[in-house]
Amino acid sequence: MLLETLGLSRSFGGVRAVAGVDLVIAPAQVFGLIGPNGAGKTTFVNIVSGHLRPDAGTVHFAQGDVTGLAPHVLARLGIARTFQGVRLFKGLTVLENVLVGRHARMRPDALRRLWPRGAPDLADREIARSLLDRMGLAARAGALAGELAYGDQRRLEIARALASEPRLLILDEPAAGMNPAESSGLRGLMRDLALNGLTILLIEHDVRLVMGACDRVAVLNFGRKIAEGTPAEVQRNPAVREAYLGAEDVA
Amino acid sequence: MDAIADFLSAYSTLIALVGVNALLALSVWITLYAGQLTLGNAAFMGIGAYVSALLGRHLGMPFPLALGLGALAAGVLAVPLGLTVFRLRGVYLAIATLAFGEVLRVILLATPITGKGQGLNGIPPKTELWHIFVSCVVVAYVLWRVQGSTVGRAWAAIREDETAAASQGIAIRRYKLGAFVAGALIAAWAGGLSAHVTFSIDPNDFAFSKAVQILVFAVVGGLPNVAGPILGAALLTALPEILRPLKDYRDIFQGAILLFVIIFLPRGLVTVAQLRRTRRLQKIGAADVA
Numbered sequence: 059m060l061l062e063t064l065g066l067s068r069s070f071g072g073v074r075a076v077a078g079v080d081l082v083i084a085p086a087q088v089f090g091l092i093g094p095n096g097a098g099k100t101t102f103v104n105i106v107s108g109h110l111r112p113d114a115g116t117v118h119f120a121q122g123d124v125t126g127l128a129p130h131v132l133a134r135l136g137i138a139r140t141f142q143g144v145r146l147f148k149g150l151t152v153l154e155n156v157l158v159g160r161h162a163r164m165r166p167d168a169l170r171r172l173w174p175r176g177a178p179d180l181a182d183r184e185i186a187r188s189l190l191d192r193m194g195l196a197a198r199a200g201a202l203a204g205e206l207a208y209g210d211q212r213r214l215e216i217a218r219a220l221a222s223e224p225r226l227l228i229l230d231e232p233a234a235g236m237n238p239a240e241s242s243g244l245r246g247l248m249r250d251l252a253l254n255g256l257t258i259l260l261i262e263h264d265v266r267l268v269m270g271a272c273d274r275v276a277v278l279n280f281g282r283k284i285a286e287g288t289p290a291e292v293q294r295n296p297a298v299r300e301a302y303l304g305a306e307d308v309a
Numbered sequence: 310m311d312a313i314a315d316f317l318s319a320y321s322t323l324i325a326l327v328g329v330n331a332l333l334a335l336s337v338w339i340t341l342y343a344g345q346l347t348l349g350n351a352a353f354m355g356i357g358a359y360v361s362a363l364l365g366r367h368l369g370m371p372f373p374l375a376l377g378l379g380a381l382a383a384g385v386l387a388v389p390l391g392l393t394v395f396r397l398r399g400v401y402l403a404i405a406t407l408a409f410g411e412v413l414r415v416i417l418l419a420t421p422i423t424g425k426g427q428g429l430n431g432i433p434p435k436t437e438l439w440h441i442f443v444s445c446v447v448v449a450y451v452l453w454r455v456q457g458s459t460v461g462r463a464w465a466a467i468r469e470d471e472t473a474a475a476s477q478g479i480a481i482r483r484y485k486l487g488a489f490v491a492g493a494l495i496a497a498w499a500g501g502l503s504a505h506v507t508f509s510i511d512p513n514d515f516a517f518s519k520a521v522q523i524l525v526f527a528v529v530g531g532l533p534n535v536a537g538p539i540l541g542a543a544l545l546t547a548l549p550e551i552l553r554p555l556k557d558y559r560d561i562f563q564g565a566i567l568l569f570v571i572i573f574l575p576r577g578l579v580t581v582a583q584l585r586r587t588r589r590l591q592k593i594g595a596a597d598v599a
Contacts, residue, residue, distance in 0.1 A: 107476060133478035141476075147469035149595030150462075158466045161459060162478025168458040172451060179459070204593025222478060 059118075060085045060257045061106070061226055066115035067281075068101055075101040077281035078115065083226075083274075088248050088258045090272035090289070092265070094301060098281040099261045100142055103228055106259075107139045108132040120225060134162045138224035140215040142231050142261075148204030152195055152214055155203045156186040159218030189217045209240045216247075227251070228259045233267050245271045269293065277301065320550075321438060325506045327546045328441035332499035334526035334538030335448050336492040341532050342456070343488045344468025346403045348520040349390070350496040352410035353383040355515030357497025358504035359423055362432045372435045376501040383497030384490050391489040395482060410520055417512035428511025429504075436505040444502065445539070448495055452535045464488060469595065496523075529570050531577020540578050
C-alpha cells in the first residue's frame with residue numbers, strides 16, 4: 059500500500075472536520091475522494107500533505123510513518139499536490155514555476171553558479187520544458203503564471219506538481235473552472251499517469267470525472283467515511299445517495 | 310587622470326558613503342527579495358562597527374581580521390534572532406526586528422566598553438576606497454548569481470506564496486533564516502568599513518532612522534535585481550550633494566523626487582524600462598515587491 063491512514067481525526071473548535079478516517083490507497087491507481095461541501099475532504103488532504111497536524115490517527119506513506127511531518131519533507135518523500143483554487147507563483151514565469159516544483163529533486167547550485175560560465179541546471183530546465191510541452195503550455199513558458207487563462211493555470215499547477223517526480227499526486231478539485239473538453243483531457247492525463255505507475259488521490263465535485271477516471275472511490279460526509287468501493291458500487295450505495303441528495307444533486 | 314584624481318580626493322567621503330550605503334541596501338535586499346520585511350540591518354551594521362573598532366583598539370587586531378570577526382559576530386547573533394522573529398510576518402516581523410535594534414541601542418548606551426552615549430572616537434581611518442568598491446562588486450556579483458540559483462528561486466517562491474512553496478519541498482524557515490543571516494553578515498561588514506571611515510561612531514548612528522533609510526535605498530532603487538539597491542543608495546546618498554545649489558529648496562526637491570519615483574515607478578528606479586511588466590504584475594496581483 060502506498061498511503062494508509064488510520065483513525066485520522068482533526069477538529070476545528072467544536073467541529074470534527076475529519077473523524078476517524080481509515081483509508082488505504084494502492085499504488086498506480088486513481089483514488090477518488092468525494093463528498094458534499096464541508097465533508098472534510100480538503101482537511102483530510104491538508105493533513106496528508108503536512109499542512110495540518112492531525113489531533114489523532116496516523117498517516118503511513120510508502121511503509122513509513124509520516125504523521126505530522128512538515129510539507130517540505132513530505133514533498134521530498136514523494137507527495138505532491140495541487141490546491142483548491144490554484145496557488146501558483148503568479149509573479150514568476152511559467153517555466154520558473156515548474157523549476158520551483160522541481161526544487162526537491164535539484165542539487166542546490168548556488169555555489170556552483172559563482173563560476174560565471176556554469177549552467178548547472180540545464181537538465182532540469184529540459185525536464186521542465188518537456189512537462190510544459192506535455193501540458194500544452196510550451197508556448198507560454200515565458201509568460202507570467204498569473205497571466206494564464208484559468209484552465210491553463212490549473213494545468214500549470216499539475217505540471218509543477220509532476221516536476222518533483224512524486225509517487226503520490228493529490229489533486230484538489232482540479233476540474234473546477236474547466237470546460238468539458240479540458241475536463242476530459244484531464245481524465246485522459248490521469249489515466250495515463252496511473253498507467254505509468256503514479257498514484258493519484260483525486261478530490262472532486264464533478265461526478266462524471268470521478269466516475270470516469272477513478273479505480274476506487276471513498277465518500278466522506280461530516281468527516282466520516284460512509285462508503286468505499288468501485289465507482290459503480292459507490293453510485294448504488296443508499297447512504298451515499300442520501301448524503302448527496304440531502305446536500306446537493308448527485309448529477 | 311588628474312581630473313579623476315582630483316574628483317576622488319574632493320569627494321572621497323561621499324563616494325565612500327555611497328559604497329557603504331549600497332552594501333547596506335544590498336543587505337536588506339536579500340530578505341526583501343524573499344518577501345520578508347526585516348529592519349534589523351542597521352543594528353547589524355552597528356555590531357560590525359563596534360566589534361571591529363573595539364577589536365582593533367584593544368587587541369590591536371589587523372583590520373581585515375577585525376572586519377571579518379565583526380561580520381561573523383552579527384551573523385552568529387542573527388541565527389537565534391532569526392529563529393525567533395520568523396515566527397512573525399509582515400509588519401509584526403518589521404516591528405520585532407526594529408525592537409531588536411532598539412534593544413541594541415540601549416545596551417550600547419549603557420555599556421562602558423562601547424563608550425556609552427559618547428560612542429567610540431578616534432577610530433583609525435583604515436578603510437580605503439578600494440576596500441569598499443571591491444566589497445560592493447563581490448557582494449553584488451554573488452547575489453546576482455545566487456538569484457538565478459535554486460536558492461534565489463526558493464526565495465522568490467516564498468515571497469509569492471509560502472504555503473505553495475512549502476509544498477514544493479522548500480524548507481521555508483531555513484531559507485528565510487539564510488536570507489536573514491546573509492543580510493546580517495553584509496550589513497556588519499559595511500558597518501566595519503564605515504566605522505573606519507568616519508572616525509567616530511555612537512549608538513544613534515545605528516538606530517531607527519538608519520534602519521528606515523536602508524529600506525528606502527532598496528525600495529526606491531527597486532527589488533527585481535541587485536542593480537536596484539545600488540542605484541537607490543547612490544542616488545539618495547548623492548542627491549543632497551547634487552541639489553546643494555538649490556539651497557533652501559533642497560529638501561523640497563528631494564521629497565518631490567522621492568514621491569515621483571514611488572508614484573510613477575512603484576517597483577523602483579531600475580524598472581524604468583519595464584513599465585509594461587509592472588502593469589502586468591499589478592494586473593495579476595502578484596506579490597508587490599519584485
